[in-house]
Amino acid sequence: MNIRNYPRRDFLKKAGAAAASVTLPVWLSSCSPNNKGKTITPKKKKHIVTLSFDDGFKKSSIKTAEIYEKYNLSACINVLATGHLDSFEAPTEYLKRGGKGDFGLWNELKQRGHEIMPHGYKHANKAKMPLDEAKGLIMRCLDYFADNLDGFKPKGAIFNFPFNASTPELESWLATKVLAFRTRGNVINALPHKGQVKLTCRGFGPASSEQFVEQRIEELLSKDSGWLICCVHGLDGEGWGPMRSNFLDKLLERLSAIESVKVMPAGKALAELSLEKSTNLNYKG
Numbered sequence: 077m078n079i080r081n082y083p084r085r086d087f088l089k090k091a092g093a094a095a096a097s098v099t100l101p102v103w104l105s106s107c108s109p110n111n112k113g114k115t116i117t118p119k120k121k122k123h124i125v126t127l128s129f130d131d132g133f134k135k136s137s138i139k140t141a142e143i144y145e146k147y148n149l150s151a152c153i154n155v156l157a158t159g160h161l162d163s164f165e166a167p168t169e170y171l172k173r174g175g176k177g178d179f180g181l182w183n184e185l186k187q188r189g190h191e192i193m194p195h196g197y198k199h200a201n202k203a204k205m206p207l208d209e210a211k212g213l214i215m216r217c218l219d220y221f222a223d224n225l226d227g228f229k230p231k232g233a234i235f236n237f238p239f240n241a242s243t244p245e246l247e248s249w250l251a252t253k254v255l256a257f258r259t260r261g262n263v264i265n266a267l268p269h270k271g272q273v274k275l276t277c278r279g280f281g282p283a284s285s286e287q288f289v290e291q292r293i294e295e296l297l298s299k300d301s302g303w304l305i306c307c308v309h310g311l312d313g314e315g316w317g318p319m320r321s322n323f324l325d326k327l328l329e330r331l332s333a334i335e336s337v338k339v340m341p342a343g344k345a346l347a348e349l350s351l352e353k354s355t356n357l358n359y360k361g
Contacts, residue, residue, distance in 0.1 A: 281317025
């Protein structure tokens with residue numbers, strides 16, 4: 077798919093303008109005195125971008141990690157506890173589009189600095205089953221991760237709901253078991269802050285998600301601040317709504333050049349960018 081044929085403005089132009097607005101007009105205005113003769117120091121723009129890669133496709137995850145490492149970034153990869161087993165039964169055709177990685181790979185990628193988080197025990201839609209059954213599957217998933225992923229602790233984990241499908245009752249219960257959870261909702265979240273447990277996102281498929289991602293980034297950059305969480309899947313034909321490796325490469329290159337933008341995984345964002353800790357944070361590095 078040739079994204080240059082889309083009937084829209086290139087978000088990069090707007091992104092560049094957003095970066096310029098941080099370094100020039102905003103900071104020039106800080107030199108203007110208020111009516112009491114004191115200088116006004118405006119807040120810097122802050123934007124977090126999290127591309128949340130689901131399902132744990134082996135080939136795609138390896139390539140995603142390599143691309144992120146090229147820009148000294150950490151990827152956000154959410155995997156199924158049993159996706160690598162011969163007994164795994166994919167509930168959709170899109171989940172069959174590529175082999176899944178195992179915990180040997182997930183431990184290696186985690187050691188390299190990438191974030192590996194749970195995406196369910198067997199990719200079941202928990203909004204369509206009895207509450208106790210849904211709770212049981214989540215606990216089996218967390219236990220499997222604790223046994224197989226080095227250093228994994230549920231209280232430090234983000235549970236990424238399969239199909240982004242949850243219920244209020246399940247969310248209330250899960251909030252006591254994990255650091256946070258990700259489900260369907262507004263694609264732009266508030267910046268990380270104390271007590272933030274529910275993260276919301278959107279995705280696009282089954283065709284390429286490239287245009288959707290670009291449009292959501294343009295939407296984010298039109299705001300003074302915000303945390304964009306896009307649910308994406310594989311690369312180069314794997315998964316639901318796949319993007320091309322080259323697209324991801326160029327996207328990260330461009331985002332890395334925007335002063336107000338920090339590209340990072342969700343768990344790291346919650347751990348390092350709470351509002352109490354972010355006052356003097358340099359969002360470029």
